[in-house]
Amino acid sequence: MPRMDGMEVLRELQRIKKYPKVIMFTVIQDISIALECVQLGAMDYITKPYDPEELLSAVRKVLHKP
Numbered sequence: 001m002p003r004m005d006g007m008e009v010l011r012e013l014q015r016i017k018k019y020p021k022v023i024m025f026t027v028i029q030d031i032s033i034a035l036e037c038v039q040l041g042a043m044d045y046i047t048k049p050y051d052p053e054e055l056l057s058a059v060r061k062v063l064h065k066p
Contacts, residue, residue, distance in 0.1 A: 022042045044058040
C-alpha cells in the first residue's frame with residue numbers, strides 16, 4: 001500500500017470504537033507477524049497465493065462471529 005502497511009492499518013483501526021472485522025492478506029509467511037496481526041484485531045491471516053477454500057473458510061468464520 002502506498003502510504004502505510006497492513007500492520008499500521010490495524011493499529012489505526014484499533015482507535016475506532018466499532019472495529020471492523022479484518023482478514024489480513026499478505027505475501028509474508030512469518031508466524032510472529034501473523035500472531036501480531038491477530039493481537040491487533042485481525043480475525044485471520046492468509047498468505048498469498050491463497051487457496052480459495054481457505055479464503056471461504058475464513059470469511060465464513062468471520063461472518064459467524066459476533
